[in-house]
Amino acid sequence: MEHKNSTEADFASAVALHAPQLQKSLEKGDLQEATRIIAQISQARERTLYMEVGRLTRELHSAIIDFDIDPSNPHAKEMSQITDASERLQYVVKMTDQAANCAIDLVEASAPLVNYISYEAQSLMADWQRFMRKDMKADEFRVLARRVEEFLSRSLHDSDQLSANLNEILMAQGFQDLTGQVIKRVMTLITDIENNLLKLVIMAGQVDRAVGIEHSTDDLRKKSAKEKISSSGEGPQIHADKLDDVVSDQVDVDDLLSSLGF
Template sequence: MEQNESSQGELESTLKDHANKLVDSLEHGNFAEAIQVIYELNQVRDRGLYQEVGKLTRELHNAIVNFQIDIHGKHAQEMSQINDATHRLNYVVEMTEKAANRTMDLVELSAPLVNGLSDEALQLREEWARFMRREINADGFRDLAKKVDSFLGRVDQDSSQLSSYLNDILLAQDFQDLTGQVIKRVTALVTEVESNLVKLVMMASHVDRFAGIEHDQAEIKAEAEQQKDSSRGEGPQMHADKRDDVVSGQVDVDDLLSSLGF
């Protein structure tokens, strides 16, 4: 970086020096010297440009090495960390999907057990109430006693089954630990890639400066805007509670819709 600044300083001071010399020579009608000055100016600019392109190339090479892509290898694409990150994120998608399905399977297995117990309890309660009101004869009572006995057996069996389902639901959440680790690693990689790219962009901007290239910022911005299309959807919003253009929950949605006459 320091080297960059010094070479830019050199460019600027040479430019100033030579500009004065050029005006001087021209005013004195010394065209040969003027041409010489222009030639020297060109040389300084070219040298700077070559230096910056050289640096950019080296930096690009370093960046590629940093990305650990073997550009000469047969499996260059499979070897890249980005590719690895893609695999890792797919793994997260698979793990979370599997956990969600496993949890829902267990909930679907549990629900009929709970409903069955609750239905039978309700039925027994009605019969028990009739017994308490002395509306049941001896035969009826024997029948009721059998039902109570079988119900107690069922409660014992089904509740231990339910408890094992609940345990399995708990265990199905173990993906969080694994996916959390994977996501943290991928986040670190993205940060690293970004900082390498920023370095490259800075290098490239030095080249632009020596070469006198100007980019149309408005056009770049317009292009980026165009790529955003709200009807495609954006997925979940982050920091919704700190932003005005985003609702922070169902209450906000309902307020907004009712303000629109819903």
């Protein structure tokens, strides 16, 4: 910044130095002298611009180094941190997918075991009550006794299996630790990138000012707002409870739909 101010100051002092001479030569009607002075002012302006551009190029270069990308490297794309971050997030998707599928597999494997225990217990209970009411013949009781024995032995085996399944479901939740770490690293990277981008934006603003270009930010904002609207959806709302245009739970959905006549 200081450097920039000094180059601007140089230009300002050049103008201040030449202005009275220019005025004098114009008053005298010495057009040749006036043209020479204008050329000198113009040179000072160009010099300032060159210095500005040189400085900005150096800053741009250091910003690119901050991004850890070597543009001259043919593998720059593969080496970029963004690619690395995408791979890390892909890992998160893979891990969460594996964990969810693992848990669902185990739930699906456990359901028939629980169903058997429930179904057979009900059936045995009915027969057991008949036995207690003394409403059962001896050979029927022998069948019941065999079924009770089988039920007990299968229950022992199945409860071991269920306990193992529950343990595995528990272990499958370990993905949270690993993916949490990856997500936190990517968050740090995004913050770094945002800071570097901000530096670039500020620099671009300085280039615009140096060469006198003006952009309409309103137009740019309108354009990006227009691009946001689509039927493809937005995904989960992160601050549903703080936003007015978002429902915060199913009760809100039901209320809204019933107000529409559902």
